[in-house]
Amino acid sequence: MKDLRTELLKENPNTYGLLKCLLLREDPENASYYEQLLQMESHLEERRGTAIWQELQKNVVQPVLQAGLTKHLKDAQSVDEMLLQKFLGIIDVNCFEIRAPDEGQLRGLYPRTALMAHSCVANVQISNDENYLMKVFTTRDVTQGELLYNCYTNVLLGTDERRHLLKEGKYFDCKCERCEDPTELGSHMSSFMCARCAENKRTGFIVKIKNDPTTEAIPLQKSAKSTAAKQLFTWKCQECEHTLTPVTVQQLIERAKEEMFHAKE
Numbered sequence: 001m002k003d004l005r006t007e008l009l010k011e012n013p014n015t016y017g018l019l020k021c022l023l024l025r026e027d028p029e030n031a032s033y034y035e036q037l038l039q040m041e042s043h044l045e046e047r048r049g050t051a052i053w054q055e056l057q058k059n060v061v062q063p064v065l066q067a068g069l070t071k072h073l074k075d076a077q078s079v080d081e082m083l084l085q086k087f088l089g090i091i092d093v094n095c096f097e098i099r100a101p102d103e104g105q106l107r108g109l110y111p112r113t114a115l116m117a118h119s120c121v122a123n124v125q126i127s128n129d130e131n132y133l134m135k136v137f138t139t140r141d142v143t144q145g146e147l148l149y150n151c152y153t154n155v156l157l158g159t160d161e162r163r164h165l166l167k168e169g170k171y172f173d174c175k176c177e178r179c180e181d182p183t184e185l186g187s188h189m190s191s192f193m194c195a196r197c198a199e200n201k202r203t204g205f206i207v208k209i210k211n212d213p214t215t216e217a218i219p220l221q222k223s224a225k226s227t228a229a230k231q232l233f234t235w236k237c238q239e240c241e242h243t244l245t246p247v248t249v250q251q252l253i254e255r256a257k258e259e260m261f262h263a264k265e
Contacts, residue, residue, distance in 0.1 A: 008067040014060050017107070019069075021087040026073060036111050042089030043171045044082070056088050057081070093170060098128045110134045118170070119149035120162055120178040121185065126150060158190035159208070182207035183238075192244070192252065194237040204239030 009015050024034050047053050061084045064070065070079040094114040095107040113126065113134055123146075125137045142148070153165045159179050166174050178184050183191065188205050197204030210233055235244040244252075 003068050004072070005067045008063045009069070012059055012063040014056075015064050017091050018060055018064060018084060018087055021091070022064075022069070022073060022079070037087075037090060037109075040090045040094050040111060040114065042086045043093055044086050044089050046171045047085070047089050052092070053085065056085065060088060061085060096126070096128075096134070098132065101130060108132060108134070113150070116148055116150045118152045118166070118172075118174065119176045120151055120153075120155065120159075120174060121176060122149045122151040122155070124148050124150050156189070159184060160190065182209050192235070192249070194239060194242055196242045197237060197239050200240075202239055204237040204242070206235050206237045206242070206244055208233050209236050 009019070021037065024030050024037065027034075061081055064084060065081070070076055073079055091107070091109065094111070095109050096113070098106050098108045100106050108128070113136060116124070116136075123139055123142060125139050127135050127137070129135065136148070136150075138148070152170055153162050157165070163174050163179060166172060178187075183205070188207070191205040191207050194202075194204035194206050211231065231246070233246075235246070235249050236242070
């Protein structure tokens with residue numbers, strides 16, 4: 001293996017997870033684990049041609065191929081770009097973030113736990129011990145036969161951010177009871193305190209409400225090639241019906257993020 005360009009692999013540490021998948025493929029004793037890996041969801045077609053696909057193609061797939069490693073593997077002709085991208089999809093879609101003893105961040109693949117369904121109102125809590133063994137605890141009493149749900153994203157995020165991350169990283173639209181409720185089951189994680197109500201010494205929450213598709217929508221923008229885009233949602237106070245525009249809402253969110261960021265300094 002004198003022709004192996006190991007410097008390409010060292011220069012691109014993001015290749016290490018993919019290399020572990022390839023090594024698993026090589027070991028006959030791990031054949032059952034490899035088959036289990038192949039059966040995991042990769043969302044290969046949904047990822048094809050996307051920004052993440054192109055980034056991984058440049059920083060992971062090409063370095064592995066150019067290093068000359070694949071020609072030393074068994075059944076080398078079957079190890080092509082599509083197989084490597086499939087492995088990368090499996091890693092991205094199914095991995096869990098875990099904390100190393102030195103407080104560093106790692107990713108681990110736990111096939112059985114990865115099969116657990118998602119809900120933004122999870123009934124389990126997941127943790128890892130010092131040996132990287134994953135433990136799953138229920139957060140409330142569950143009945144026999146009841147499904148166990150894990151939350152694939154941060155439960156402290158608002159609905160729009162959670163849905164965006166789930167769509168971008170897990171390739172599905174979340175329609176759990178929390179995402180479908182404007183108040184997020186009374187938690188108001190995405191709501192704004194209504195300034196108008198506060199002036200009148202009342203408590204009001206401005207929430208995102210889906211517009212009735214049968215009513216006339218408010219045009220957001222116009223172009224020569226398309227008709228006016230329709231506003232699908234309205235931010236409205238549940239108490240006084242005061243509204244905020246989507247632009248104002250986005251500005252408030254960005255301002256809050258900036259203040260939280262500087263508060264950490």
